[in-house]
Amino acid sequence: MSEWESVIGLEIHAQLATRSKIFSGASTAFGAAPNTQACAVDLGMPGVLPVLNREVVTMAIRFGVAIDAEIDHRSVFARKNYFYPDLPKGYQISQYELPIVGKGHIFISPAEGEHREIGITRAHLEEDAGKSIHDQFVDQTGIDLNRAGTPLLEIVSEPDMRSAKEAVAYARKIHSLVRYLEICDGNMQEGSFRCDANVSVRHKGEDKLGTRAELKNINSFRFLERAINFEIERQIDLIEDGGKVVQETRLYDSERDETRSMRSKEEANDYRYFPDPDLLPVAITEADIASIRAALPELPEQKKQRFIDALGLSDYNAELLTASRETATYFETALAAAPGQNAQLANWILGDLAGALNKAALDINASTITPEMLAQLVARIADNTISGKIAKEVFEAMWQGEGEADAIIEARGLRQITDSGAIESLIDAVIAANPEQVEQFRAGKEKVLGFFVGQVMQQSQGKANPGQVNAILREKLKS
């Protein structure tokens, strides 16, 4: 039997970062008391009508331009009809025919040096539903409609991904892009960025797609990878055991790390889409698109290329630094404060800083070490005030909140010893105290040099300039 291949497409719901809702003037702020941000329009009161938020249209077009998509001059809202208690009107205002963003594409790098193009079928605007709270009351479900009417951009990919890893790389790329574009805050915990995955399997070489399952309820990239991997395994096992995959919606349960069928959505849906008669077609002119294009910020791909070409960074580092807008901004701010320290800053940000942030589960914006502070640290290495090793100590102290590099260096007396007279006297003392090792070196045992360097550095409490120590030691030991 030939090898299995998995086929994955993602539907990403990005909550657009507007102040007010897509069709009403109610606030979109997260975390308010239940139903305090649900106005008459959001509640679907009899007689109310929707009016479209301009910013929502602009944001969607911004996304469309960034993925090089077709943007039609007419875009139409449709009603998707179904009954559910968190859907107040009994229909969701969405788009069916004529979505605002048509076919586009982006590039992902699932691994170092690997590049793949992923097609985006469409991106359409729609209103979010409210929330059903199942654990507040014994026999009742509570409905909070604060989220109802929050603008969403649903980004639908082609089934172009072949592994969970690729799917995650794609999701991260979209996540990064919407944040670059400042159209979505990307907060997955609060549900501002949600991924549904369509997963199917087939034998390699087959053209026909297998029956797919739609995975929902995935609120982190880690879970996305796990859920897809679980589902791929489940489908392969099922088919190999003689079973058949059924088209269904499955919920990912992160606690059990498994997907399970949503029985409540068993019934075949007939959404009865039709153009919403309360809303008119949105007219989009070439001039609208051009002005939005002109106002676009530098996009990750462009920035990455500039980091490689103009700053001489490696493809890999440039990719990592541009993976999020915040990281790129951090890097660029630091670089402005320490011009020329391109590689050094990149290494610190992607190495020690990333490690510390990761350990503390902090976002780079929440870092105690500001870009300016990191720039000062790197500058002190460059001007030989401290060694790279001492710099790690200073970094740690800065991380702990002890202040800026210069202050820490002063307070702890970490300034590097570069006075050759002082270094020579340290070396003389070490040589005098270790005649045996001196003999060994002179007999040709070169690696004893390391022992001497270590001793001198220890005596200097790490402050002696390692380059000078090396050079002077060699000279003195030879003589």
Next chain:
Amino acid sequence: MAPGVAEIQRGLAAGKFSSVEITQDYLARIAQHNPALNCFISVTDEIALEQARRADAALAKGQAAALTGVPLAHKDLFCTDGVKTSCASRILDNFIAPYDASVIENFKRDGAVMLGKTNMDEFAMGSSNENSCYGAVANPWNTECVPGGSSGGSAAAVAANLAPGATGTDTGGSIRQPAALCGITGIKPTYGRVSRYGMIAYGSSLDQGGPFARSAEDCALLLQTMSGFDRRDSTSAERAVPDFSGALGEGVEGLKIGLPQEYFADGLDGKIAAVIETAIDELRKLGAEVRDISLPNTDLSIPTYYVIAMAECSSNLSRFDGVRFGHRCDNPVDLEDLYKRSRGEGFGAEVKRRIMIGTYALSAGYYDAYYLKAQQLRRLIKEDFQKAFDSVDLILGPTTPETAFKIGAKSNDPVSMYLQDIYTISLNLAGLPGMSLPVGFVDGLPVGMQLIGNYFDETGLLNTAHSYQQVSDWHLQIPEAFR
């Protein structure tokens, strides 16, 4: 003779009577006659008298607005803040609207007094006002007959002089047909002229609010207040509202009027045709030029209309689910039970029929054959009118194929009821303005004549009707029992 809106305005301005006095008069008439007619669902005495007192204070200070102190009635599908707004449906029997419709806000702004909320066909679905959970409304000219629908309560109230004017809504004829059957004047403006915000939706792309009154002159005053761009309604027309009253009296000299041959064909009662012919002669005498035209797709308008209206209503009425407002069934065992029983108990038979047809027409596999097809025919129907307006200024015909029929006569046959709308519904499909004015009687029952205008030409309609009413007095007739 019943005073009209304009006359009440003049009387209030001259201090002949106060708003409180005239409001009390109307409230007394309502108390006396409503039991026979059933045209009010709610009578808002306290609000009316409070508003009248404030109106009198404003009048005394010389701060009168356009309609200060004029008592009016509103169809019970305009949301009225703090007042029951039922749509004559059991599902909204307990619904106290939490906000005012834009039309209601406009009347408040202009100082009008609200007498109460009028009966109607449930959710505006009907042509006889028999589909009300509060019972049928009687026609003041013959209480065994229907007043027409769906705004039957408003039309009957004005006809019986229980209010000098009232609001209605017209999705397929719901202002013009009851105006015709009750012998009063009513106008449905161009789609987009009057805000739909707060007007509980039936068919969103067809619904339009408008006034009833005795005369075109009064309709002009009421329409002035109702009209205007509203940023809360995406389909509201962003264009200036002309001075409707100011344009009255321009006459009809040289006005080119088209008579669609399809409107005078087989289905029309011959006696009605004769009455209309007489009215046309009057207009000719006033200087209008009359010629025959054709609206070839007229007979397609009924099926087209019903597909679109039912599809839209099936979705519009999904919000009545027993969760946030309105009727909820007792002790639902689960969600599906909550939905099905709340809606099953809350909606009447005609509403259910329309929701089901609409649901069916939009469902998978049928969309193209029904909804899409209807939208294509809708364009053909609109193009018929556009072509006609290349050669005429106004189109004229009967409002209804027959006069008011007996209560119960058509209630077991929905299709024969739908055919009552043959002359009125194509305007809603096209979005054009239309009005009905009384032009005579057949066997003691009023006959309405319909005028159809080009887009946003309400002025042309009102002016023509006013010219006719200067030389006729059909609009001033009041049934004997209500004089």
Next chain:
Amino acid sequence: MTLKTEDVRNIAHLARLHIDEADIEQYVTDLSSILDLVDEMNRVDSSGVTPLANPLDATQRLRDDEVTETDQRDKFQRIAPDVEQGFYRVPKVIE
């Protein structure tokens, strides 16, 4: 177009309408006759005609992104059939 009782049951379910068993046959008759009326549309060939969704063929107006609404929960919930702690309540939904 003649509907079957099963069709009427399915449509009623899709529309979440309880219909008494005793009334089903009447609905079958009524809905079928309405569909016959509606089928008259097929007398005309409309292929190639652009559908008309809005009578004025207008385009959508856009509003500025401003918060204009204030909290009116108490007022809105006063007319609700079942609320508790600010939530609307429905029979437990099992997912």
